[in-house]
Amino acid sequence: MAESLPKELELVVVTPDRQVVRDKVTSVSIPGSSGYLGILPGHAPLLTELAPGPLSYAEGPKVEYLAVTWGFAEVMPDRVIVLANTAERAAEIDVSRAERAKQRAEERLQNLFDPQVDQERAREALRRAIARIETARHGQTRR
Numbered sequence: 783m784a785e786s787l788p789k790e791l792e793l794v795v796v797t798p799d800r801q802v803v804r805d806k807v808t809s810v811s812i813p814g815s816s817g818y819l820g821i822l823p824g825h826a827p828l829l830t831e832l833a834p835g836p837l838s839y840a841e842g843p844k845v846e847y848l849a850v851t852w853g854f855a856e857v858m859p860d861r862v863i864v865l866a867n868t869a870e871r872a873a874e875i876d877v878s879r880a881e882r883a884k885q886r887a888e889e890r891l892q893n894l895f896d897p898q899v900d901q902e903r904a905r906e907a908l909r910r911a912i913a914r915i916e917t918a919r920h921g922q923t924r925r
């Protein structure tokens with residue numbers, strides 16, 4: 783007898799501060815460090831590092847978006863656990879704050895020879911800001 787595959791996934795997204803999602807979902811798209819991973823119920827187990835970007839998940843026809851930054855995701859056939867440094871639902875994102883963070887990071891990155899500027903830190907801040915702006919945009923287009 784063929785083993786039946788799970789029809790849903792339990793998605794858990796937590797940060798050091800709070801639990802952002804705990805839901806039964808039908809698919810998840812994760813911004814992994816080597817690219818996006820599309821996860822359906824029954825997926826083979828894996829562990830991936832996160833990259834800053836939009837994480838999306840479907841609950842039937844409804845698609846929700848979260849901005850995640852660094853962390854890890856563990857995938858099992860019936861569960862996805864995301865441990866993220868930060869995670870905000872699209873509607874929680876303060877776009878003007880993210881635009882300001884993006885501008886600050888871009889200005890720092892232009893000061894190539896200023897020893898006060900930590901280029902790596904500025905690049906990471908820029909990636910977080912872009913992830914938030916992109917996620918907020920996705921969240922708006924579906925409304």
Ligand code: ATP
Pocket residue numbers: 851868869870874875876877879880883907910911914
């Ligand atoms: P900023 O310079 O604006 O603080 P940041 O990228 O340095 O941005 P983080 O250190 O990644 O901010 O996050 C600090 C906290 O603020 C986290 O709880 C994160 O969820 C929240 N946060 C950061 N930016 C935003 C935003 N644009 N909208 C909503 N929450 C945000």
